[in-house]
Structures are given as C-alpha cells and as structure tokens.
Amino acid sequence: MKKTVFYILMAGALVLASCDSDDGGTSLIDFSASFANESTSLSGEESTKTITVGFSRAATEAGTLTIDYSGDNAEYGTDFTTTPEGQSGRLSLSVAEGETSVSFELNKLVDLIEGTSASVTFTLSGSSNADWVIGSPVSTVVSFTPVAATSGTIDPDVSGPNEPNMVFVDLSSVQQSSVRRDTWELAFYNGTENRVFLNSSLLVSAAELSGETDINAVSTSTVLGEPMALYTLNMATFQPEEVEVATVGELLVGLPVGYAQYGNLGEGIRFTDDKEGSLEGTAFAEVSTVPEENNVYIVGLGTAIPDNVPDAGSIATTGDHRGFMKVRILSDGDSYTVQYAELDATTYDEVTIDKDPSTLRTAFSLTSGETVDVEPETEAWDLQFPSVFSYYGAFGGFSGAGLTYSDYVVHNTLGNVGLYEVLTYEEDDEGTRTDFDVPSYAEYSMADVDEGSLVYDNRAIIGSDWRVSGFSGAPTVRDDRFYILKDADGNYYKIKFTAVLSANGERGYPQFIYEKLQ
Incomplete structure (x- = not known):
C-alpha cells in the first residue's frame, strides 16, 4: 500500500524527476x-x-x-x-x-x-x-x-533545463520579456489594496507571527504567542501527521516549500500564495494603514537555481534552500515601507516603495535591498511562463503538501485577461477514446467563442497540463487541448502548444502557436 501511495503522490504532483532521452536514433x-510570425x-x-x-x-x-x-x-x-x-x-x-x-x-x-x-x-x-x-x-x-498581430509562433525564453527565466508574453505585439526568477522574493501590488505577493517560481514562503510587531525582538528562539496546530506529510509513511509549533525555530523546519511543508488547510493556514493568484489568497495579510496592526513575518527565501546540466529531456530547477529573513511591511495607501533583516539580527534595514500605477506589481529583492524590473506594464502582457511554480494545497487525499511544478504557464487575470481550455477528446485508463463535439484548433473561429467560459479569477487554467511530464520518459505536448484567450484590449486568440523540448531534446524550450480570431 505504501508503494501505491508513493507512486500516486509522485505522478500526481508532476515532480521534477530525471528522464532518459528517447531520441530512438530516428533520421533527421x-x-x-x-x-516566426505573419x-x-x-x-x-x-x-x-x-x-x-x-x-x-x-x-x-x-x-x-x-x-x-x-x-x-x-x-x-x-x-x-x-x-x-x-x-x-x-x-x-x-x-x-x-x-x-x-x-x-x-x-x-x-x-x-x-x-x-x-x-x-x-x-x-x-x-x-x-x-x-x-x-x-x-x-x-x-x-x-x-x-x-494576426498569428505567430513564440518560443518563450525559459532558457533550458534549469528553467532560470520567467517570461512575459504579449500576443498582440508579439513581444516577450524575461528576467531571472532568483532576482526577487516579494512583489508589492500597485492597485488600491495593499497586498504583497511571493515569488512562487523561486519557492518563496512566508509565515505571520501573530502579535509580533517589533522586528528587532524576533529571533530563532522567539516563542509564539500561541502554539500553532499544523500538519506535515510524513515522508516515511506518506500519511499526514500533526505537529505543534511553539517557537520560530520549530516553525522554520516546515516553512520551505516541499511535500513535508507545514500547513493546516482546515484552519486556512498555508505559507504560500494560493494557486489561483487572487488578491485575497496571499500568504501576507492585507497591509493595514494602521502600523500596529502589521505583524512580523518569517520569509523563506526559496531555493537557488542550480547550474548542473541534467540528461536530455530532464530538468534540474530547485537547488539548495536560500535561508530565512524577517520582514515587516507598513503602508500609507500610496506606498509601502519594508522593514527587513536577517533572522537573528537586532537591527533592520528599511526601504520605501511607491506604488507605480503602470504595472500590477513592483518586485523587491530582500537580498539586495533593491526593487527589480520584472513585469511589463499591466496591459502589455497576456501570458507568463514562471517556468517553475509552487504552492501549498490539497493533494491525493492528503490534508496538504507543498507542491512544485515545471513548465508552468499562467495568464494575466489581474490585468483583465480571460482564458479557457478547449478539450477535443479524452482517453480512459484502458485507452478508450471519446471525441468531443467541438471544432479542432484549425477550425475554431470567432463564432465558436464561449464568452461565459472565459476565466478571470484563476490564473492557473493552463498550468502544466499542456504537457505530459515525462515521468517515465521524455515529456510530450498534449494534443487533446488548446486555449482561447481574450486580452485586455478585446482581441481574441486561439493558442496551441507545439513543443516542450528543443530540437536537440533539451527540456526548458516550450513553444506555442497562436492565431487571432476575426
């Protein structure tokens, strides 16, 4: 039974395992x-x-x-x-x-x-x-x-099997921009609400210390105001196990994103942003304009991007953990004040970040103390390839686990981009195929668009489901689905993925085609 649960867990999470090359020696x-584009x-x-x-x-x-x-x-x-x-x-x-x-x-x-x-x-x-x-x-x-643009082929600059880049793509202008995903940890919302986002592509996590407002007083040995009743996934039995956390040091054990990450979904406790990307689903509570209402957080800085080169068809995206810092954030509604320090430091650094209405979020590096140019202007991107994506959520019947995916794609829900998936067929476990009564990608036209199916409140509709992970071989692109996207300017596009590997069989080289619906 343990082996069965193990394989279900591994396959369902699409964990980033090594895959053997399957080139088969075929002719060129x-x-x-x-x-690339018309x-x-x-x-x-x-x-x-x-x-x-x-x-x-x-x-x-x-x-x-x-x-x-x-x-x-x-x-x-x-x-x-x-x-x-x-x-x-x-x-x-x-x-x-x-x-x-x-x-x-x-x-x-x-x-x-x-x-x-x-x-x-x-x-x-x-x-x-x-x-x-x-x-x-x-x-x-x-x-x-x-x-x-009326159509095109786009090769997002994910940059290989370490998937070091996050990439933003705008279909109408055929533009893409990329930035290394380890250049920032936090991003500050530039809208009317005062929200803080975590860099999920770097596996950043954050835990609020209830009642702690003095950042200098917090250290590894700090006793929590109330013990936290949490759960972890026991990696020996692959069963949920209750844990009680009474100090910051004990909390650190279960803060990094991974199967054994601590959380309690029944009580609404998780130390990552939600998968859907909502303003209400951030690990950081909304920042109050009343200073004494803003607590200190412990931030897990995520994992380093490794530089080893895996076998063709495999990936290597998560390296050593980058450590922890303590952070407290204040706001006057028009700007954020960020207090941050090493976990056991008795002094802190402080920086003010003004809201920039031209972009959704302003990224900030806790390790360099500087803001980072990451996102294009709000309406200048439709799709993002964070490449690596992580969150804490229910999985396989377990109470919760920290999950990490590769080859991930999200759409710009906060920038008023809508998207839905079109499934053309499905196969059951026995391989029996059922074709759906929908047009093919080539035949799909503006007359077929279902406006009511467009999703604006879940950025993860595409996710990693556009490809088969390659758990038992090299990954492949699914041919049973494509996507319809409506951008912020009202342009409609159909999108179909065409590659997950480079011509040389290397992972981290996605490709898709798209066409404007008239």
Missing part, C-alpha cells in the same frame, strides 16, 4: 525555414524590431537565406534600414551549422505623421542549399504603427 526531419508591429517607443526566421531543426550545414522586401509608404534609406544591409530590395542571412534560428533587424528612421500608416513586407525567397525548404509563413508584415 527535412530542414525548413519560416518566419505580422508584427513597432510600438510608439520602438525604433528597432528584431525579426526571427525559425528552423524545423538545427542546421547540419552552413548556408545562406535570401529575403526580399517591399515597402508600403516606406522607402529604404529614408524611412527604414535593415541590419544586415539590403538596399537593393533583398538581404542575405548567414546560417551557421547548429543554429536553430536566425534574425535580422528593421530600423525605423522617422516617425510617421499622425493619421498615416506604413509597413514593410519581408518574404523568404530562396537559399544557397538545394535541400533546404521554405516553410510557412513565408512572409511577415511589419507595421510602423501598433496593430494586433
């Missing part, structure tokens, strides 16, 4: 080149746009791609140039052996007069290698004024 697929645009602030040509696999030989271009109300040398140069209506891109994509830049030289428009169309016209194929899309249109 044809080499084809195509643009259209893109420059924002008002942009003067340069990078345009990518992706390959179906890594190049096994060097060569050259030829790209022709034509301008609509845009003249080369007057309105725009390219890098590399292409004054005669054509430019060449060198492809080196081993590359999986190449790119060039369009440089805007002048701003448009208000009310006018301009664009440049680039078309793949040939190659130096006879066995190279031009794929689809063969052309891409770059507009000098912002327009919602």
Whole structure:
C-alpha cells in the first residue's frame, strides 16, 4: 500500500524527476525555414524590431537565406534600414551549422505623421542549399504603427533545463520579456489594496507571527504567542501527521516549500500564495494603514537555481534552500515601507516603495535591498511562463503538501485577461477514446467563442497540463487541448502548444502557436 501511495503522490504532483532521452536514433526531419510570425508591429517607443526566421531543426550545414522586401509608404534609406544591409530590395542571412534560428533587424528612421500608416513586407525567397525548404509563413508584415498581430509562433525564453527565466508574453505585439526568477522574493501590488505577493517560481514562503510587531525582538528562539496546530506529510509513511509549533525555530523546519511543508488547510493556514493568484489568497495579510496592526513575518527565501546540466529531456530547477529573513511591511495607501533583516539580527534595514500605477506589481529583492524590473506594464502582457511554480494545497487525499511544478504557464487575470481550455477528446485508463463535439484548433473561429467560459479569477487554467511530464520518459505536448484567450484590449486568440523540448531534446524550450480570431 505504501508503494501505491508513493507512486500516486509522485505522478500526481508532476515532480521534477530525471528522464532518459528517447531520441530512438530516428533520421533527421527535412530542414525548413519560416518566419516566426505573419505580422508584427513597432510600438510608439520602438525604433528597432528584431525579426526571427525559425528552423524545423538545427542546421547540419552552413548556408545562406535570401529575403526580399517591399515597402508600403516606406522607402529604404529614408524611412527604414535593415541590419544586415539590403538596399537593393533583398538581404542575405548567414546560417551557421547548429543554429536553430536566425534574425535580422528593421530600423525605423522617422516617425510617421499622425493619421498615416506604413509597413514593410519581408518574404523568404530562396537559399544557397538545394535541400533546404521554405516553410510557412513565408512572409511577415511589419507595421510602423501598433496593430494586433494576426498569428505567430513564440518560443518563450525559459532558457533550458534549469528553467532560470520567467517570461512575459504579449500576443498582440508579439513581444516577450524575461528576467531571472532568483532576482526577487516579494512583489508589492500597485492597485488600491495593499497586498504583497511571493515569488512562487523561486519557492518563496512566508509565515505571520501573530502579535509580533517589533522586528528587532524576533529571533530563532522567539516563542509564539500561541502554539500553532499544523500538519506535515510524513515522508516515511506518506500519511499526514500533526505537529505543534511553539517557537520560530520549530516553525522554520516546515516553512520551505516541499511535500513535508507545514500547513493546516482546515484552519486556512498555508505559507504560500494560493494557486489561483487572487488578491485575497496571499500568504501576507492585507497591509493595514494602521502600523500596529502589521505583524512580523518569517520569509523563506526559496531555493537557488542550480547550474548542473541534467540528461536530455530532464530538468534540474530547485537547488539548495536560500535561508530565512524577517520582514515587516507598513503602508500609507500610496506606498509601502519594508522593514527587513536577517533572522537573528537586532537591527533592520528599511526601504520605501511607491506604488507605480503602470504595472500590477513592483518586485523587491530582500537580498539586495533593491526593487527589480520584472513585469511589463499591466496591459502589455497576456501570458507568463514562471517556468517553475509552487504552492501549498490539497493533494491525493492528503490534508496538504507543498507542491512544485515545471513548465508552468499562467495568464494575466489581474490585468483583465480571460482564458479557457478547449478539450477535443479524452482517453480512459484502458485507452478508450471519446471525441468531443467541438471544432479542432484549425477550425475554431470567432463564432465558436464561449464568452461565459472565459476565466478571470484563476490564473492557473493552463498550468502544466499542456504537457505530459515525462515521468517515465521524455515529456510530450498534449494534443487533446488548446486555449482561447481574450486580452485586455478585446482581441481574441486561439493558442496551441507545439513543443516542450528543443530540437536537440533539451527540456526548458516550450513553444506555442497562436492565431487571432476575426
């Protein structure tokens, strides 16, 4: 029975186990080149746009791609140039052996007069290698004024099997931005409520010390005002076990995110933010504008990003625990005051963070004492790839456990982005398939959109369910589902994941396609 529970636990949590490569020695697929997107645009602030040509696999030989271009109300040398140069209506891109994509830049030289428009169309016209194929899309249109992209292929810069980056993606502008997920621990909400979020991609946790408002008086030996009745998962029996915590030192044992993390869901006690990403579901209580109502918290700083390279198809995302700090946060409604120190220190540092209405949250590093640029502006991203994602929740019939997932995806619910999943079929345990009466991804149109199914209060609809974890082999993309997204500007898109591995079989290289619904 213990073995059965163990395997259920491991499989259900999608724990990040090593997987053997399953390349099977198959022959190479044809080499084809195509643009990543059919259209893109420059924002008002942009003067340069990078345009990518992706390959179906890594190049096994060097060569050259030829790209022709034509301008609509845009003249080369007057309105725009390219890098590399292409004054005669054509430019060449060198492809080196081993590359999986190449790119060039369009440089805007002048701003448009208000009310006018301009664009440049680039078309793949040939190659130096006879066995190279031009794929689809063969052309891409770059507009000098912002327009919602009609379709595209996006490779979020998660950056490999350690999944070190969190990535923000905006579909309408075909933009993505990334930042290392170990550069911050806390993020401060810039809305009307005074809320503090934890960096779940780093496995950060936090526990409130009820009645403790003097940060200098708190240490490892501090006795809690009242003992806490909590639960842990006994790792020998895989059964819940009650624990009573009476001191800060005892609390530290069960604060790091993991199966044995302490909590008590029946009493609403958990030391992580909730999976759904709600304002009410943060481990930190809402920060009061009355100073004496704000208690000290113990913050687990999460786990380091390892740098070891696992076998192809496997991941290595969680390293050593980064330790603990004590934190107290105050607010006047327009800014936050953060008091923070090492756990046994008798003095503390203090910093004030003003609310920035242009973004949802302002990130802060307790280890550097500085704010960090993480999120784009509120309406400038639709999807986030935190890559690694953690929370404390019910699981497998147990009272609760700290869970960690890889390859995770969330959508921008606080930024008014809605999303729902479309399942096309399901298979039972015996492999019997039941097809659902829904259009395929290719056939799905605006007429099929179900406005009432769009989810705005749970960021984790996609989560890690878009792929099979690879627990008994290399991970694979599920082909039974795709997603419908409505962005903050009212654009509708259909989204389908197409890769979880790189062309070389490495984990941490997701890819998806999308198309605007008209």
